[in-house]
Amino acid sequence: MSDPFLDARRSYDRDTLDExxxxxxxxxxxxxxxxxxxxxxxxxxxxxxLATVDAGGHPAARVVLLRGWDERGFVFFxxxxxxxxxxxxxxPAAALVLFWASLERQVRISGRVEIxxxxxxxxxxxxxxxxxxxxxxxxxxxxxxxxxxELEERMAEIERRFAGGDVPRPAYWGxxxxxxxxxxxxxxxxxxxxxxxxxxxxxxxxxxxxxxP
Numbered sequence: 001m002s003d004p005f006l007d008a009r010r011s012y013d014r015d016t017l018d019e020x021x022x023x024x025x026x027x028x029x030x031x032x033x034x035x036x037x038x039x040x041x042x043x044x045x046x047x048x049x050l051a052t053v054d055a056g057g058h059p060a061a062r063v064v065l066l067r068g069w070d071e072r073g074f075v076f077f078x079x080x081x082x083x084x085x086x087x088x089x090x091x092p093a094a095a096l097v098l099f100w101a102s103l104e105r106q107v108r109i110s111g112r113v114e115i116x117x118x119x120x121x122x123x124x125x126x127x128x129x130x131x132x133x134x135x136x137x138x139x140x141x142x143x144x145x146x147x148x149x150e151l152e153e154r155m156a157e158i159e160r161r162f163a164g165g166d167v168p169r170p171a172y173w174g175x176x177x178x179x180x181x182x183x184x185x186x187x188x189x190x191x192x193x194x195x196x197x198x199x200x201x202x203x204x205x206x207x208x209x210x211x212x213p
Contacts, residue, residue: 011190011191012104012187012188012189012190012194013188013189013190014103014104014188015103015104015105015187016187016189016195017185017186017187017195017196017197018195019197019208019210022185022197022208024206024208025199025205025206026180026183026185026199026206027069027070027071029183029185029197029199030069030107030183030185033100033103033105033107033185034046036103037100037103037105040100040102040103042100042102042103044065045098045100046065046066046067046098047063047064047065047066047098048063048064048065048066048076048096048097048098049061049062049063049096049097049098049099050062050063050064050076050084050094050095050096051094051095051096051097052084052087052088052091052093052094053087053091053093054086054087054090054091055087055090055091060083060084060087062084064076064078064084066096066098067124067175072177072179073111073114073177073178073179073180074096074109074177074178074180075116075175075176075177075178076175076176076178077121077124077125077173077174077175077176078141078173078176079136079139079141079142079172079173080115080172080173080174081140081141081142081172082141082142083141083142084142088113088176092112092113092114093110093111093112093113094110094111094112094113094176094178095108095109095110096108096109096110096178097109104187104188105185105186105187105188106186107183107184107185107186108182108183108184108186109178109180109182109183109184110178110180110181110182111178111179111180111181111182112178112179112181113176113177113178113179114176114177114179115174115175115176115177116174116175116176116177118174120175121169121173121174121175122168122169124175125168125169125173125174126169130167133167133169134155134158134159134162134167135155136169136170136173137158137161137167137170138151138154138155138157138158139151139154180201181200181201182198182199182200182201183198183199184196184197184198184199184211185197185198185199189213192213193213194213195210195213196210196211196212196213197209197210197211198210198211
């Protein structure tokens, strides 16, 4: 079988990732790399693939936006009744991947999932553009609808409902935090001999190990 992407192959030689330069813990290292992505004007630097598994063991993945992180974990928001919401309810574990092609870097994160407190989700929702708040009310996320017109009708109905007033957070919409037990930093290198440093959670902190590419 021929490889249609053979001519698209490229050698990664932009940077290196060495233990002597890596941060002692993964959140500081993540801060360095997200700052680099912002400085490089990477398109949607907070876009990340979220992978989940349902109660039957079937995996699913989609792109969501990272909306915050600290030593507690990595935060994103969605509809609790969406397919990913139902999957995380059945199996509260997830994996995240951020890939910055122009920097030849990716970060892989895995751990357990928790729902944010209501006040945290309220605070984030209040800062969303009004149109995004209206959409959260109007969209029965992941459910089949008749067509675009149905969605636009629902949005118009929500606009009338909250005309002249605030659009509060619906009870079925809010934030999740992935509490990591493993965070890997991947830097592309020539000849596919990539650098991979993996931080694993221990009883006393984080341990960093090099993985073979």
